Amino acid sequence: xxxxxxxxxxxxxxxxxxxxxxxxxxxxxxxxxxxxxxxxxxxxxxxxxxxxxxxxxxxxxxxxxxxxxxxxxxxxxxxxxxxxxxxxxxxxxxxxxxxxxxxxxxxxxxxxxxxxxxxxxxxxxxxxxxxxxxxxxxxxxxxxxxxxxxxxxxxxxxxxxxxxxxxxxxxxxxxxxxxxxxxxxxxxxxxxxxxxxxxxxxxxxxxxxxxxxxxxxxxxxxxxxxxxxxxxxxxxxxxxxxxxxxxxxxxxxxxxxxxxxxxxxxxxx
Numbered sequence: 554x555x556x557x558x559x560x561x562x563x564x565x566x567x568x569x570x571x572x573x574x575x576x577x578x579x580x581x582x583x584x585x586x587x588x589x590x591x592x593x594x595x596x597x598x599x600x601x602x603x604x605x606x607x608x609x610x611x612x613x614x615x616x617x618x619x620x621x622x623x624x625x626x627x628x629x630x631x632x633x634x635x636x637x638x639x640x641x642x643x644x645x646x647x648x649x650x651x652x653x654x655x656x657x658x659x660x661x662x663x664x665x666x667x668x669x670x671x672x673x674x675x676x677x678x679x680x681x682x683x684x685x686x687x688x689x690x691x692x693x694x695x696x697x698x699x700x701x702x703x704x705x706x707x708x709x710x711x712x713x714x715x716x717x718x719x720x721x722x723x724x725x726x727x728x729x730x731x732x733x734x735x736x737x738x739x740x741x742x743x744x745x746x747x748x749x750x751x752x753x754x755x756x757x758x759x760x761x762x763x764x765x766x767x768x769x770x771x772x773x774x775x776x777x778x779x780x781x782x783x784x785x786x787x788x789x790x791x792x793x794x795x796x797x798x799x800x801x802x803x804x805x806x807x808x809x810x811x812x813x814x815x816x817x818x819x820x821x822x
C-alpha cells in the first residue's frame with residue numbers, strides 16, 4: 554500500500570501560529586485536522602506532542618472544542634475524538650461544492666478505464682491541496698489517503714501543474730520547493746524543466762519522484778481564467794502506467810478541460 558504523506562504537523566503548526574493574528578484558531582484547526590486523520594481517539598499528551606503544543610495550551614483548546622460540540626471527550630479513557638458537530642460544517646460545504654458532484658463520475662470512469670486510483674484535489678493557493686473526491690482502483694495497489702487529506706501544493710504531478718499555470722514568482726517557487734519531501738527528489742533545475750514541459754503538454758507526470766515505484770499524472774482544473782482551482786490526479790504502479798502515461802495524460806487533460814467549462818471557466822481553445 555502506497556502512502557501519501559504530509560509535512561510534519563508540529564513544524565507546520567509552529568510556522569502557522571507565528572504568522573497568524575489568531576493563533577488560537579490556528580491551534581484549534583490543527584487539533585481538528587489531527588483528530589480527523591487519527592484512526593483512534595487521542596489523549597492530551599499525544600495531541601500536544603504531535604502538534605508541538607504545550608500540554609496546558611492543548612487542553613485549553615480541546616475544552617473549547619468540546620464546548621462547541623466539535624470534539625467529544627471520553628471520561629473513561631481520557632481521550633478525544635471528532636464529534637458529530639463537524640458534520641454540520643461539512644454538510645454546508647458539500648451543498649455548495651459543485652466540483653465534487655461533477656468530478657465524481659469522471660473519476661470513476663477514468664479509474665475503471667485505466668485501472669488507476671483517481672483523486673480530485675482542491676488547490677489552496679501555493680500552500681497546500683486537499684483531497685475532496687476519491688475513486689480507488691480495484692488492483693492490488695491501494696493508496697493510503699482519504700477525503701480531507703492535505704499535502705503541500707507543489708508536490709508531485711499536481712505541484713508541477715500549479716507551478717506551470719499559477720504564475721508564481723521564481724524565488725517563491727524555489728523557496729517552497731526546498732521544503733518538499735520526496736522519495737527520489739529531483740533537483741530544482743530538473744523540476745523546472747518538467748514544469749516547462751507541463752505548460753506545453755497541459756498535464757504533468759511524476760514518475761517515481763514523490764513515491765518510489767508509483768507514477769502520478771495530473772491535469773489542472775479551472776473555475777476562472779486565473780490560477781487552477783482543482784486538479785484531477787491519477788495514481789498507479791510505476792512501470793505499467795509509465796508506458797501509458799501519455800494516453801492517460803491525454804484523457805485526464807480532456808476530462809479536466811470539460812470539467813473546467815462545466816464549472817464556468819472560459820478557457821482558451
